[in-house]
Amino acid sequence: MDALVAADERAFHEHVERPDFAIGEARGRWRLLRIAWPTADIAVTARDGAEWGFRFLVDGYPAALPNARPCDVATGAPLAPDAWPRGEGRFAAVFAPGWNPSALYLPCDRLALPGHDHWHTQLPHLLWRPAVGIVHYLEIIHELLASRAHHPAVRAAA
Amino acid sequence: MKNIIFLAIETEAVDRIKLGEAPVVADLLHFLEKERGVDVAELLVFKEDCDEPLEHHHPVHGHDNPVFHAHRCRHVDVSVHYGAKTFKHRFAPSATIGKITRWAVDEAGLGREEAEEHVLQVHGSTEQPPASAHLGSLAKRGCEVVFDLVRKKLVQG
Numbered sequence: 001m002d003a004l005v006a007a008d009e010r011a012f013h014e015h016v017e018r019p020d021f022a023i024g025e026a027r028g029r030w031r032l033l034r035i036a037w038p039t040a041d042i043a044v045t046a047r048d049g050a051e052w053g054f055r056f057l058v059d060g061y062p063a064a065l066p067n068a069r070p071c072d073v074a075t076g077a078p079l080a081p082d083a084w085p086r087g088e089g090r091f092a093a094v095f096a097p098g099w100n101p102s103a104l105y106l107p108c109d110r111l112a113l114p115g116h117d118h119w120h121t122q123l124p125h126l127l128w129r130p131a132v133g134i135v136h137y138l139e140i141i142h143e144l145l146a147s148r149a150h151h152p153a154v155r156a157a158a
Numbered sequence: 159m160k161n162i163i164f165l166a167i168e169t170e171a172v173d174r175i176k177l178g179e180a181p182v183v184a185d186l187l188h189f190l191e192k193e194r195g196v197d198v199a200e201l202l203v204f205k206e207d208c209d210e211p212l213e214h215h216h217p218v219h220g221h222d223n224p225v226f227h228a229h230r231c232r233h234v235d236v237s238v239h240y241g242a243k244t245f246k247h248r249f250a251p252s253a254t255i256g257k258i259t260r261w262a263v264d265e266a267g268l269g270r271e272e273a274e275e276h277v278l279q280v281h282g283s284t285e286q287p288p289a290s291a292h293l294g295s296l297a298k299r300g301c302e303v304v305f306d307l308v309r310k311k312l313v314q315g
Contacts, residue, residue: 123311125284148271
């Protein structure tokens, strides 16, 4: 990489080249779409095989929390709230455009964590982990999209 | 032609390793000893989610899922607490948390939907390793790991 590339961008590139990210790609769990710093678009595969795009804002990586929002896989454009993946229970709590159409309601998201100090004690496993990096956020999203709490049919019918 | 495999050694993060043509386990161990300074004397190499260690002549190339785990433990004793019950079983260090979770929810008698709402948490911690993690990566003190089977929590304000 260019020697003038900032530390956060360099760190992100290093993380998406690590074995844990590569294994997830090889297993078809996620796929890097594009990087246009400070954003990165990554597709995550749902249990029906459909890919859902997510635009991550990753300036300050990995020390700063990222932000993620669903996006169009082809273009990276934000998805309208009615085009977000649907589900129930744990899934619906996280994919909640009615709360904020620019973020997922997760402790590892920079737009969701403020004002939720109790998450530090109640949901420590969902807090951002700089050493694990973007794979941690992807694991959380993939687990939800792969669960039965996600309703793939809603998208197909849309 | 170089062959690329993924290998986790005990509690270390998974690594990408380039080996020569048609490598076998002995070649991998030789590489680890010479290039990485790893003490391989008692190191056993397992293919991910396979129960038995690979013989030294076993190929490490040509696998659809070239993910391996090297560990000094041949087995890891797993205990899972679920309410007042405790389930025990012995797994290879290369067993994924996904595989162990499937066993645990079956032991607990959970139906399919209930099973999906539960996760293994390392006993005495808040760590919930991902389904892709290897059991051996959690065996930090000897050849045993203790989990609690807990319900996944709803994110709420």
